Every structure is written in C-alpha cells, then in structure tokens.
Amino acid sequence: MSKILIRGARVLGGEPQDVLIDGEVIEAVGTGLSAEGAEVVEADGKVLLPGLVDLHTHLREPGREDSETVLTGTRAAASGGFTAVFAMANTFPVADTAGVVEQVYRLGQEHGYCDVQPIGAVTVGLEGKKLAELGAMHESAAGVTVFSDDGKCVDDAVIMRRALEYVKAFGGVVAQHAQEPRLTEGAQMNEGVVSAELGLGGWPAVAEESIIARDVLLAEHVGSRVHICHLSTAGSVEIVRWAKSRGIDVTAEVTPHHLLLTDELVRSYNPVYKVNPPLRTERDVMALREALADGTIDIVATDHAPHPHEDKDCEWAAAAMGMVGLETALSVVQQTMVETGLLDWAGVADRMSVKPAAIGRATGHGRPVSAGEPANLTLVDTAYRGTVDPAGFASRSRNTPYEGRELPGRVTHTWLRGKATLVDGKLA
Amino acid sequence: MQRHLISAADLTRDDAVLILDTAEEMARVADRPIKKLPTLRGRTIVNLFFEDSTRTRISFEAAEKRLSADVINFTAKGSSVSKGESLKDTAQTLEAMGVDAVVIRHGASGAPYRLATSDWIDAAVINAGDGTHQHPTQALLDAFTMRRRLVGRDAGIGQDLSGKRITIVGDVLHSRVARSNVDLLHTLGAEVTLVAPPTLVPVGVENWPCEISYDLDSTLSKSDAVMMLRVQRERMNAAFFPTEREYSRRYGLDGDRMAKMPEHAIVMHPGPMVRGMEITAEVADSERCTVVEQVANGVSIRMAVLYLLLGGNEPAVTHTRTEEK
Amino acid sequence: MDTEHDKQHDEADARAVLEAPDIARVLTRIAHEIVERAKGADDVVLLGIPTRGVFLARRLADKLEEITDRKIPVGSLDITMYRDDLRMHPPRALARTEIPGDGIDGRLVVLVDDVLFSGRTIRAALDALNDIGRPRAVQLAVLVDRGHRELPIRADYVGKNLPTSLRETVKVQLAEEDGRDTVLLGAKRTSPGAPQ
Numbered sequence: 001m002s003k004i005l006i007r008g009a010r011v012l013g014g015e016p017q018d019v020l021i022d023g024e025v026i027e028a029v030g031t032g033l034s035a036e037g038a039e040v041v042e043a044d045g046k047v048l049l050p051g052l053v054d055l056h057t058h059l060r061e062p063g064r065e066d067s068e069t070v071l072t073g074t075r076a077a078a079s080g081g082f083t084a085v086f087a088m089a090n091t092f093p094v095a096d097t098a099g100v101v102e103q104v105y106r107l108g109q110e111h112g113y114c115d116v117q118p119i120g121a122v123t124v125g126l127e128g129k130k131l132a133e134l135g136a137m138h139e140s141a142a143g144v145t146v147f148s149d150d151g152k153c154v155d156d157a158v159i160m161r162r163a164l165e166y167v168k169a170f171g172g173v174v175a176q177h178a179q180e181p182r183l184t185e186g187a188q189m190n191e192g193v194v195s196a197e198l199g200l201g202g203w204p205a206v207a208e209e210s211i212i213a214r215d216v217l218l219a220e221h222v223g224s225r226v227h228i229c230h231l232s233t234a235g236s237v238e239i240v241r242w243a244k245s246r247g248i249d250v251t252a253e254v255t256p257h258h259l260l261l262t263d264e265l266v267r268s269y270n271p272v273y274k275v276n277p278p279l280r281t282e283r284d285v286m287a288l289r290e291a292l293a294d295g296t297i298d299i300v301a302t303d304h305a306p307h308p309h310e311d312k313d314c315e316w317a318a319a320a321m322g323m324v325g326l327e328t329a330l331s332v333v334q335q336t337m338v339e340t341g342l343l344d345w346a347g348v349a350d351r352m353s354v355k356p357a358a359i360g361r362a363t364g365h366g367r368p369v370s371a372g373e374p375a376n377l378t379l380v381d382t383a384y385r386g387t388v389d390p391a392g393f394a395s396r397s398r399n400t401p402y403e404g405r406e407l408p409g410r411v412t413h414t415w416l417r418g419k420a421t422l423v424d425g426k427l428a
Numbered sequence: 429m430q431r432h433l434i435s436a437a438d439l440t441r442d443d444a445v446l447i448l449d450t451a452e453e454m455a456r457v458a459d460r461p462i463k464k465l466p467t468l469r470g471r472t473i474v475n476l477f478f479e480d481s482t483r484t485r486i487s488f489e490a491a492e493k494r495l496s497a498d499v500i501n502f503t504a505k506g507s508s509v510s511k512g513e514s515l516k517d518t519a520q521t522l523e524a525m526g527v528d529a530v531v532i533r534h535g536a537s538g539a540p541y542r543l544a545t546s547d548w549i550d551a552a553v554i555n556a557g558d559g560t561h562q563h564p565t566q567a568l569l570d571a572f573t574m575r576r577r578l579v580g581r582d583a584g585i586g587q588d589l590s591g592k593r594i595t596i597v598g599d600v601l602h603s604r605v606a607r608s609n610v611d612l613l614h615t616l617g618a619e620v621t622l623v624a625p626p627t628l629v630p631v632g633v634e635n636w637p638c639e640i641s642y643d644l645d646s647t648l649s650k651s652d653a654v655m656m657l658r659v660q661r662e663r664m665n666a667a668f669f670p671t672e673r674e675y676s677r678r679y680g681l682d683g684d685r686m687a688k689m690p691e692h693a694i695v696m697h698p699g700p701m702v703r704g705m706e707i708t709a710e711v712a713d714s715e716r717c718t719v720v721e722q723v724a725n726g727v728s729i730r731m732a733v734l735y736l737l738l739g740g741n742e743p744a745v746t747h748t749r750t751e752e753k
Numbered sequence: 754m755d756t757e758h759d760k761q762h763d764e765a766d767a768r769a770v771l772e773a774p775d776i777a778r779v780l781t782r783i784a785h786e787i788v789e790r791a792k793g794a795d796d797v798v799l800l801g802i803p804t805r806g807v808f809l810a811r812r813l814a815d816k817l818e819e820i821t822d823r824k825i826p827v828g829s830l831d832i833t834m835y836r837d838d839l840r841m842h843p844p845r846a847l848a849r850t851e852i853p854g855d856g857i858d859g860r861l862v863v864l865v866d867d868v869l870f871s872g873r874t875i876r877a878a879l880d881a882l883n884d885i886g887r888p889r890a891v892q893l894a895v896l897v898d899r900g901h902r903e904l905p906i907r908a909d910y911v912g913k914n915l916p917t918s919l920r921e922t923v924k925v926q927l928a929e930e931d932g933r934d935t936v937l938l939g940a941k942r943t944s945p946g947a948p949q
Binding site for chain 2: 188191192193194195196197198199200202204268269270313314315316317318
C-alpha cells in the first residue's frame with residue numbers, strides 16, 4: 001500500500017534516478033523503477049537529499065508559545081526540508097530536567113512533522129553555576145546527548161571543564177555559545193567601523209574567539225569532544241582550524257545568515273538584523289564560507305529564533321536578538337555555497353544532514369539515500385527563484401531578515417520515515 | 429526629498445551653510461523687543477524626551493515658541509528602552525493628535541532614525557540626541573559659534589569653515605556630540621583632530637574623516653578651537669581611565685594649556701561642564717570660552733532648522749544619506 | 754515680493770518702460786515729495802524691502818541727504834517670515850533685517866519697494882514693523898505701481914503708475930544687483946494665474 005515512487009530525482013545532485021519508498025524505508029534506488037499501485041512523484045530533475053537535520057533550533061515551547069510552539073516550529077522545519085531538529089534548552093522553564101526534555105520530545109512525536117531531539121541545559125537555569133542533571137536527561141525518554149546553555153555562554157572555566165568531562169560517560173557533547181560576558185556587556189552589534197559610526201555598543205570578535213580558544217584547549221586537556229555553536233568570525237575559523245590540526249575533537253556550526261549578511265545592514269537600525277552572535281563583516285562572511293567548504297566548519301545550523309512582532313517593531317536597543325531560519329536555510333546555502341561553486345549538493349547533504357546527525361547522534365537521520373535506509377528525504381527545486389514572503393511561513397513568527405529578498409531554490413517535498421510532511425510545497 | 433534631521437552626516441555643505449546663514453538672521457530676532465515671528469503659526473511640534481535634558485528641551489522650546497508653533501512637551505518618565513513598544517505607541521498617539529514635527533531625545537542610538545523610517549508616524553523627525561549616535565543641532569550650533577568667532581558674524585555669511593583646525597577632546601567613545609561634530613565639521617571643510625585616551629576612542633574610528641591623537645599638548649598650538657567633551661566620573665569605574673586626577677592631568681584643559689593655544693583660538697564645551705575634571709574654572713570662566721554663547725546660538729540654530737524643515741510646503745534642506753522609506 | 758523675477762522670462766520680448774535716467778529722475782522726485790510731505794524729513798527712517806527695495810532705499814537716502822544736508826537713517830526689512838504664502842512654497846532663504854541704531858519708535862517710517870502689485874508684501878511688512886517698534890506713521894514709496902491690488906493698500910509715493918494685465922510681467926533691474934537700471938514690461942510665458 002504505502003509505496004511512493006520518486007521518478008527522475010537527482011540524488012545528491014547526480015544523474016536522475018528513481019527512488020522507491022516502501023513504508024518507512026527506501027526499497028530501491030535505480031533507473032526505470034516501477035511499482036504497482038505506488039504513488040508517483042515526478043521529480044523532474046529536482047535534487048533529492050537526505051532529510052535535513054538542524055542541530056540548533058529554538059522551538060520556544062514551553063513558555064513562549066506566542067513566538068513558536070513545537071507544532072508550528074516542526075511545521076516550519078518540514079517546510080524547510082528538515083526531518084530532525086534539536087530544540088535548544090532556553091525555554092521557560094529551562095530544559096534542565098528530565099521532565100522538560102521529555103515533554104518537548106513527546107510533543108514532537110505527537111505532531112509527527114519532524115523528529116524533535118531536545119537539547120539539555122548544561123547548568124541549572126542556564127545560570128552557569130551548577131551542573132544540571134545531565135545524566136538524568138540522557139537516560140530519559142528523550143535520550144539527550146547534546147547539552148547547551150545557548151543564549152548564554154558557559155563562561156566559568158571550571159564548570160565548562162566539568163561538563164566536558166562529565167558527558168563523556170554517555171557520549172554526550174557540550175555545545176558552547178561562545179560569548180565572553182564581560183566583553184559583551186551592553187553589546188548591540190559587531191564592533192568595528194559600522195558600530196563606531198552608528199553609536200551602538202560594540203560586540204568584539206575577540207569575545208567569541210577567546211572562549212573558543214579556551215574551550216578547545218579544555219577539550220584537549222580532558223579528552224572530550226566539544227561543539228561550537230554559530231561561529232561568526234574569521235578568527236574563530238582560524239582557531240577551530242588550528243584545533244582540528246592538533247587532533248582536538250571539536251566540531252563547529254555556522255548559521256545561514258552569517259554566510260550571507262553583514263553588519264552594513266545594521267545601518268538601517270532595523271532590529272530584524274539584530275542577532276546573537278551579531279552580523280559581522282564581509283571578510284568574516286567569506287572566511288566562514290570557505291571554512292564550511294573545506295570542512296573546518298562541520299555543519300550549517302539555523303539558530304532559528306522566533307520572536308513576536310512587537311519584539312522587533314521597536315528601537316534597536318529594545319529589540320530581541322534572533323532570526324527565524326528553518327524555512328530559508330537551504331535557499332541561503334544554495335545561494336552562498338552551491339551557486340558560488342564552494343559546495344556541491346553532496347556537500348550540502350553532508351553539512352546539513354549527515355554531519356549534524358552524527359554530532360547529535362540522531363539515529364536514522366543523515367543516512368545515505370540507498371536501499372534499506374530510513375526514508376527521510378527532501379526534494380529541492382533548485383531552479384526555483386522567488387522572493388521571500390514571511391506571510392507564507394509556517395512558523396508562528398515572521399522575524400526574517402530576508403523579506404523581499406530573492407533567494408534561489410525551494411523545498412517541494414519532505415518525507416519523514418516514508419510519510420510525506422510536505423507535498424508540492426504544502427504541509428501535509 | 430528628506431524632511432527629517434537625523435544625522436549631521438546627512439547634511440551637504442550647502443545645506444549646512446544655509447542653516448548657519450538662516451540662524452544668523454534668526455539671531456537678530458533675539459535683539460528685538462518682540463522676540464517672536466509668526467512663521468510656524470498653526471504648526472504643532474512635540475518635544476518627545478525619553479532622556480532628561482532640560483537644556484536641550486528648553487532650547488528647542490524657545491526656538492519653537494519664537495516661531496509661534498504650538499508646543500507640546502512630552503517627557504517620558506523612567507526607561508523606555510526596557511519597554512520597546514512604548515516608542516511606537518507614543519508615536520502613534522502623537523500621530524493621532526496631528527503633530528507636524530517630533531523633536532526626539534532618546535537613549536537608544538537610532539531611535540529617531542527608526543521613528544522617521546517606520547510607518548508609525550508621518551511627522552517630520554528632528555533628532556535632539558540619540559544614545560551615542562548623533563546630536564545634529566548641537567554640531568550645527570557649534571559650527572555656528574566657530575564661524576562667528578573665527579570667520580566673523582557678517583564675513584561668515586555664505587562661508588564654511590575651510591582650513592579651520594578643530595580639536596575635540598574627551599570621551600569620544602560615548603559622545604554623540606563628537607560624532608556629529610566630526611561629520612559636520614568635515615563637511616564644512618574644517619580639519620578635525622580627536623584627542624582622548626585610547627580607551628575612549630571607538631574601535632573602527634579609522635574610517636572617520638579626522639585625525640586621532642592621544643596627546644593633548646601637541647595639538648593645542650595648532651588649534652583654532654578646542655572643544656572639551658564632558659567626561660563622566662563613572663567611566664573611571666569601568667576602567668576607561670585610572671583616576672579622575674590622572675584624567676584631568678593628561679586630558680583636562682587648564683590655564684597653562686590654554687596659554688599654548690593661538691591667541692585667537694576659542695574654547696568650547698557642549699555643557700554641562702564638569703569643572704575640575706575636563707576643564708578648570710579658570711578656563712571655563714575666561715573670555716575665550718564660548719559656553720554661554722553656544723547656549724544662545726542653540727536657539728538661533730534650532731529656529732533655523734525648524735523654519736527650513738517646516739516653514740514651507742516642503743523642506744528646503746536636501747539630504748544625501750538618510751533615505752526616506 | 755510683488756516683482757516677478759521670472760527666470761524663464763525672455764528679455765528680448767520685454768519692453769523697457771523706464772530707463773536709467775528715468776529711474777534717477779523719479780527717485781529725485783520722490784525724495785522731494787518726502788521732504789515736502791514729511792515737513793523736512795527730520796524723523797524719517799527709510800526701510801527697504803529686500804532685495805531691490807533696499808537699493809532703492811539707499812539711493813533715496815542719498816538724495817534726501819543732498820536735499821536736507823542731514824544724515825538719513827536707512828535700513829532693510831525682510832518680510833519672508835511674515836508672508837501669507839509660506840505654505841505654498843519651499844522655505845525661502847532669509848534676507849537681512851537691519852534696523853538703524855536709533856530704532857523706529859516715534860519716527861516716520863517710509864517703506865521702499867520696487868513694485869507694488871497685490872499689496873501682500875506690504876501687509877507682511879506692516880506686520881513685521883509691528884514686532885520691531887511703534888513708528889509715528891508709516892508711508893510707502895514704490896518705483897512702479899502696476900495695479901491689481903488684493904488688499905486695501907496704496908502707495909504714498911509712486912515713481913510710475915504702470916497699468917498692466919495679469920498676463921504681463923514687470924521686471925525691475927538695478928545696477929547694484931543686475932548691472933543696469935531698467936524696468937521691463939514683458940509677457941508671461943505660462944498661463945496667467947493669481948499674482949504671487
């Protein structure tokens with residue numbers, strides 16, 4: 001019964017092939033496939049990728065359901081081609097207990113648009129003082145393996161060291177939000193030429209880089225793995241590159257917006273460009289693209305950060321930091337990485353599915369598109385050109401920096417374990 | 429055409445000279461028995477002050493009243509920055525009341541720009557100081573004071589400040605006055621040098637059209653005007669400088685330092701002065717110090733700006749950078 | 754001002770109605786009339802309305818000084834800020850208001866302008882005077898009265914009465930500003946509208 005035949009899809013951007021899904025798994029990949037009674041999807045040369053995995057999403061539930069819920073957030077994820085998202089811990093209450101992470105996990109399962117893998121807080125209440133019950137969260141039904149105080153930096157070196165050590169017991173990883181708090185007091189935007197002119201508090205690159213340098217050394221010292229959230233500077237790239245060359249077990253992510261946008265946009269004082277870490281310079285953007293291409297930066301993660309309209313429809317200083325990103329991530333990556341020749345579609349699959357699944361130990365995701373594998377798939381119309389219209393977003397929030405901007409590519413279909421969550425660009 | 433005044437950087441040389449020339453005529457009104465003109469009769473101007481600044485508000489109010497505008501003063505108590513929607517809500521309230529212009533002072537850099545480019549309000553927006561960004565009418569009144577003193581009241585008409593050497597000393601990092609002055613003085617052809625301890629100069633200053641020096645003494649003899657900026661004592665606690673004493677020893681203007689300035693050179697200060705910190709009483713009270721004059725000139729400049737933005741069916745001032753939505 | 758300095762105006766089409774000698778002659782006549790009517794012009798203050806009224810006021814002052822052998826106070830009165838049509842145009846650059854040192858209180862102020870047309874300029878000038886002081890009396894001297902008054906205002910001293918149609922333009926040129934003295938009567942290129 002539930003057979004789906006995807007005809008003429010360019011798997012990972014290669015030659016057109018047919019992919020037959022049977023139930024939850026891929027039954028066959030080849031040319032000239034046919035199947036009695038199968039639902040046929042004409043791919044027409046669209047690119048087929050393994051379902052995308054986002055290691056850095058803010059779903060806001062529980063606590064800020066006015067900006068996003070697990071339901072709206074996973075619908076946005078499905079629209080953007082994602083089959084798994086890691087939900088950050090900075091909810092209200094904070095996801096620092098087994099109870100909260102299980103709730104978020106269960107909501108994801110119930111809604112069925114996308115697997116939701118909760119991230120546990122490193123410290124109680126994200127306060128950076130006392131380790132949360134990391135083991136309990138890992139052993140819960142949610143099976144947490146990624147821990148992060150994202151939004152806040154684990155700035156106490158001892159706490160960070162202990163967290164890195166502690167999660168080794170169950171193969172966990174600490175994802176650091178690298179932001180030295182004293183150097184960023186009152187910080188509003190990247191510190192540099194533009195901030196000097198606009199009179200907005202500067203957010204120096206060194207505030208990010210100094211924490212990354214410390215943490216890779218800590219990880220080396222205690223033999224742990226560490227993941228760096230949303231790298232935003234050329235200097236951070238250099239440090240991670242150095243750490244990897246030393247054999248330190250470090251992974252790093254970059255957001256789509258840091259691959260495209262620069263602090264010049266802040267001249268508009270439009271808070272839609274206010275984000276943490278801040279938009280940096282053209283030089284940083286180029287370094288990040290190059291690092292993503294050469295593997296220094298392992299993955300793209302959206303840092304999808306929904307905020308209600310009123311939190312952005314105000315003066316810069318009063319505005320919340322963050323941008324929604326799930327529904328535009330692949331398009332931005334296509335524009336900045338594929339169309340610039342820096343990555344092919346196999347590379348995109350690696351950076352947006354295979355590696356994030358591996359870092360987060362998301363079983364069943366980031367698998368090859370081949371027979372016997374779970375049917376987590378994304379079909380992309382890479383020839384599409386269109387302007388971003390936030391009114392069409394599935395997310396509850398509209399705080400996108402791309403409104404009115406032309407971006408290439410559009411996800412037309414998403415399958416989560418063989419079940420279509422997105423069909424012809426419409427949520428199932 | 430732009431109908432707001434948000435940043436001194438938006439003014440062309442001709443705009444700025446027109447404002448200074450107009451202010452020179454406005455200044456004459458102050459010498460008359462009836463210091464009032466009917467020009468803005470029927471126009472409503474709101475002074476929207478989210479930050480306490482009695483001086484600036486009074487100066488604008490005097491200018492507005494001399495031009496016969498209807499004036500509404502709105503002083504927001506407490507911090508508005510913590511409640512972002514209040515600026516929008518306030519703006520929409522004022523819009524509903526039918527105001528023609530909003531003179532805004534706000535603690536957040538960019539708030540006036542945001543007001544002018546948002547769809548919250550239709551009125552003309554005049555920046556009366558925003559965060560550490562801009563304070564364009566202050567820069568204009570400073571330039572007006574310099575032109576009067578260094579070029580001449582009548583000789584200055586139609587002239588800019590070409591070749592004048594202006595030194596600005598103090599907390600450049602936190603100063604909207606410094607930013608506005610650097611932009612405007614550069615536009616008017618002056619050569620600007622900023623003097624401050626390195627901690628009080630912003631990262632990224634290298635793109636500003638001015639020189640930077642850490643040594644006050646070496647710049648004094650080459651200055652036609654020395655502008656002292658207020659330095660808040662609290663900066664000491666954030667390690668911008670070690671002690672108040674050390675700051676005034678290295679960067680304060682006292683009688684000995686003033687003596688090194690050329691005879692014609694003037695001392696300026698946007699006020700309020702911290703006597704004993706950046707300026708000694710001897711200098712503050714000297715003939716060469718233009719602080720009181722600057723206050724009087726502030727009214728003339730603000731009259732000129734209000735007249736040129738609101739006095740006709742469209743503004744007479746063109747702008748180069750800030751674009752209207 | 755009532756004078757129309759139309760940039761598009763083609764001088765070739767315009768006819769000179771007063772030449773330099775005529776202008777000098779009528780100013781001399783006006784000076785004599787002022788002395789006569791003001792009984793010696795002891796307390797006369799001349800205030801020219803910028804731009805050309807100021808030059809005419811200075812010339813009149815020179816002639817009055819020749820006649821009376823006394824120094825005649827002369828100044829300028831910019832009426833821009835008092836205009837009733839401010840909202841119909843972009844703001845105009847201001848001209849100088851220069852009141853002679855002894856002021857105007859209790860004196861006979863003679864306003865001087867080049868062309869009297871709708872009368873609105875003079876209305877604005879009377880308002881402006883009101884904010885400056887209280888003259889004993891105010892009189893008006895103009896080089897040309899072209900008619901078409903819109904307010905109950907008349908001149909006390911007229912150089913030349915020049916009946917015109919609204920389709921015509923009157924252009925006064927003075928050496929101080931234009932390099933020569935002449936009054937030109939020409940045809941408007943654009944369709945006729947209300948004065949000003």
